Amino acid sequence: xxxxxxxxxxxxxxxxxxxxxxxxxxxxxxxxxxxxxxxxxxxxxxxxxxxxxxxxxxxxxxxxxxxxxxxxxxxxxxxxxxxxxxxxxxxxxxxxxxxxxxxxxxxxxxxxxxxxxxxxxxxxxxxxxxxxxxxxxxxxxxxxxxxxxxxxxxxxxxxxxxxxxxxxxxxxxxxxxxxxxxxxxxxxxxxxxxxxxxxxxxxxxxxxxxxxxxxxxxxxxxxxxxxxxxxxxxxxxxxxxxxxxxxxxxxxxxxxxxxxxxxxxxxx
Amino acid sequence: xxxxxxxxxxxxxxxxxxxxxxxxxxxxxxxxxxxxxxxxxxxxxxxxxxxxxxxxxxxxxxxxxxxxxxxxxxxxxxxxxxxxxxxxxxxxxxxxxxxxxxxxxxxxxxxxxxxxxxxxxxxxxxxxxxxxxxxxxxxxxxxxxxxxxxxxxxxxxxxxxxxxxxxxxxxxxxxxxxxxxxxxxxxxxxxxxxxxxxxxxxxxxxxxxxxxxxxxxxxxxxxxxxxxxxxxxxxxxxxxxxxxxxxxxxxxxxxxxxxxxxxxxxxxxxxxxxxxxxxxxxxxxxxxxxxxxxxxxxxxxxxxxxxxxxxxxxxxxxxxxxxxxxxxxxxxxxxxxxxxxxxxxxxxxxxxxxxxxxxxxxxxxxxxxxxxxxxxxxxxxxxxxxxxxxxxxxxxxxxxxxxxxxxxxxxxxxxxxxx
Numbered sequence: 001x002x003x004x005x006x007x008x009x010x011x012x013x014x015x016x017x018x019x020x021x022x023x024x025x026x027x028x029x030x031x032x033x034x035x036x037x038x039x040x041x042x043x044x045x046x047x048x049x050x051x052x053x054x055x056x057x058x059x060x061x062x063x064x065x066x067x068x069x070x071x072x073x074x075x076x077x078x079x080x081x082x083x084x085x086x087x088x089x090x091x092x093x094x095x096x097x098x099x100x101x102x103x104x105x106x107x108x109x110x111x112x113x114x115x116x117x118x119x120x121x122x123x124x125x126x127x128x129x130x131x132x133x134x135x136x137x138x139x140x141x142x143x144x145x146x147x148x149x150x151x152x153x154x155x156x157x158x159x160x161x162x163x164x165x166x167x168x169x170x171x172x173x174x175x176x177x178x179x180x181x182x183x184x185x186x187x188x189x190x191x192x193x194x195x196x197x198x199x200x201x202x203x204x205x206x207x208x209x210x211x212x213x214x215x216x217x218x219x220x221x222x223x224x225x226x227x228x229x230x231x232x233x234x235x236x237x238x239x240x241x242x243x244x245x246x247x248x249x250x251x252x253x254x255x256x257x258x259x260x261x262x263x264x265x266x267x268x
Numbered sequence: 269x270x271x272x273x274x275x276x277x278x279x280x281x282x283x284x285x286x287x288x289x290x291x292x293x294x295x296x297x298x299x300x301x302x303x304x305x306x307x308x309x310x311x312x313x314x315x316x317x318x319x320x321x322x323x324x325x326x327x328x329x330x331x332x333x334x335x336x337x338x339x340x341x342x343x344x345x346x347x348x349x350x351x352x353x354x355x356x357x358x359x360x361x362x363x364x365x366x367x368x369x370x371x372x373x374x375x376x377x378x379x380x381x382x383x384x385x386x387x388x389x390x391x392x393x394x395x396x397x398x399x400x401x402x403x404x405x406x407x408x409x410x411x412x413x414x415x416x417x418x419x420x421x422x423x424x425x426x427x428x429x430x431x432x433x434x435x436x437x438x439x440x441x442x443x444x445x446x447x448x449x450x451x452x453x454x455x456x457x458x459x460x461x462x463x464x465x466x467x468x469x470x471x472x473x474x475x476x477x478x479x480x481x482x483x484x485x486x487x488x489x490x491x492x493x494x495x496x497x498x499x500x501x502x503x504x505x506x507x508x509x510x511x512x513x514x515x516x517x518x519x520x521x522x523x524x525x526x527x528x529x530x531x532x533x534x535x536x537x538x539x540x541x542x543x544x545x546x547x548x549x550x551x552x553x554x555x556x557x558x559x560x561x562x563x564x565x566x567x568x569x570x571x572x573x574x575x576x577x578x579x580x581x582x583x584x585x586x587x588x589x590x591x592x593x594x595x596x597x598x599x600x601x602x603x604x605x606x607x608x609x610x611x612x613x614x615x616x617x618x619x620x621x622x623x624x625x626x627x628x629x630x631x632x633x634x635x636x637x638x639x640x641x642x643x644x645x646x647x648x649x650x651x652x653x654x655x656x657x658x659x660x661x662x663x664x665x666x667x668x669x670x671x672x673x674x675x676x677x678x679x680x681x682x683x684x685x686x687x
Contacts, residue, residue, distance in 0.1 A: 070444070136560055136561060137409065137556040137557050138556060139556060169573075170570065170573045173569075173573055174569060177561055177569060178566060181415070181561040181562035181566075183561075184414065184415055184416060184560065184561045184562050185414060185415075185416035185417075185562065188408070188412075188416070188560070189408070189409075189412040189414075
């Protein structure tokens with residue numbers, strides 16, 4: 001089992017990333033969703049197979065400089081700066097939800113920096129006829145109901161836990177709010193920041209992973225991403241909602257390994 | 269002492285089961301509940317009430333801005349200000365205050381400089397400009413402004429408006445959110461360099477500093493009255509002293525629900541129903557849309573959470589939820605109600621205690637009918653206000669209040685002699 005090391009990397013004058021690094025082998029970058037990054041069983045197992053770089057979104061954990069990032073375009077450039085610091089010229093990028101949108105933008109904007117794109121239930125497209133619910137106007141339990149396939153699962157129960165000590169509760173609340181605040185900067189008020197104008201530029205081999213019971217970003221969005229990214233592959237994971245990597249980590253890792261090994265064997 | 273007759277212009281006829289069966293008074297109240305025919309009547313009653321306040325000699329009449337809000341039917345307070353300016357211009361005593369325009373949502377923000385200059389000219393230099401950040405419900409949820417940008421947009425708009433007002437040149441502005449080559453709004457304001465500015469705000473040090481260092485008047489606009497306001501005005505004055513500013517009471521104001529009747533008993537009979545309508549229905553806000561992530565800074569958030577979790581503080585909403593009797597509403601200061609002498613006594617004590625020179629008086633509350641508002645306004649103006657007016661008279665109110673055209677009248681007359 002790999003324990004991640006944590007590194008603060010000043011990537012430009014304004015922005016520093018807090019990056020968790022673990023594992024050996026082929027490098028992959030993992031970009032977390034709006035709920036923030038925690039070193040969970042999924043990342044632990046991922047680092048058994050790859051060298052995982054997992055940066056915290058600016059404004060969360062010890063990543064700083066969010067106030068200097070004006071918009072999504074600035075944010076994308078910061079991630080390229082981070083790749084430079086990590087010595088990653090072209091790398092496999094795995095992104096979940098908000099991280100999936102960022103990963104897709106990274107692949108669309110500079111085609112040379114992302115050699116494989118793995119987007120797990122990404123946001124980024126928006127259809128008024130089947131809108132994605134407003135994650136910034138939800139009570140905590142409503143959020144859980146919408147995010148996981150089985151709201152009575154142990155994962156869901158764990159998400160409901162509230163720390164006993166007042167100080168811990170305050171810290172947990174602040175941390176949650178900071179995660180949401182940083183996410184809102186790039187998703188408010190509708191999680192569509194123009195990917196639809198750029199998505200056709202994604203040329204990297206792409207794997208889309210979706211929980212077959214995702215109630216937050218319905219399957220019609222999986223179809224839309226699949227259709228708009230030429231040659232993309234779509235894997236539906238059974239028994240998973242929106243939090244696929246947390247709900248079915250083994251299945252997701254198997255899908256990622258199949259994808260990366262096939263590509264290695266055939267096209268690379 | 270200065271008293272503003274202030275109006276929220278609420279919808280008076282929300283259904284009896286509103287708070288049980290409808291989601292929220294703000295952001296998501298179903299539009300079907302709004303009957304434009306009734307709305308027509310309400311608008312004109314409310315404007316009549318504010319015009320009546322001018323007749324009664326209130327120091328100002330005031331309106332404010334809300335969006336998608338059934339208790340605040342003024343998405344554009346400047347429209348109401350324009351109507352009121354016709355009456356205010358002829359008044360010796362009454363100014364006009366828009367409290368105010370939520371700067372971040374005006375695009376371009378020069379619009380505020382323009383419209384407020386119009387109001388200042390229309391009213392004869394009797395206009396007070398309010399610059400609120402705006403609530404999260406209004407700004408983030410109803411108007412879609414990114415919470416991460418709200419305060420920056422607010423400060424940039426403020427900077428732009430003040431620069432525009434202070435200068436007679438054609439300006440350029442290259443900001444983060446605003447870029448203009450030709451800033452040259454006509455008209456310019458009647459008051460030079462610009463109308464007094466009031467900042468309605470909550471209890472953040474950032475807002476105190478902004479207000480005090482710019483020589484603006486800070487108003488704490490809560491619906492929970494004078495005791496609650498102490499939690500904010502106490503720290504405000506502490507901060508004021510830290511900054512070494514003068515202690516002029518007119519740099520501070522607060523909002524108070526006031527209900528005056530012939531006797532204390534009669535006040536309960538007259539007003540309780542309408543006060544309950546206000547607290548139960550008008551403050552029925554869905555907590556899903558009460559605060560967007562990023563609306564408050566992490567620092568303010570932490571301060572709020574600490575007092576919430578350590579039990580040192582019970583929020584006004586909690587108290588209301590647990591149920592408050594009429595007497596408790598009075599004892600807790602949410603409402604100042606009773607006979608003229610009761611109201612006088614409570615007001616005198618609380619104004620001294622808070623050290624505020626301006627009271628934003630809510631004299632129309634919730635579902636109050638027109639006749640009762642008139643009664644309330646008249647009793648307060650005639651039986652209460654005269655007894656309080658001399659309070660803080662040793663201080664100069666003019667940095668925070670318009671002087672009107674009194675000294676300009678002459679200039680206008682002189683100018684008229686030159687064809």
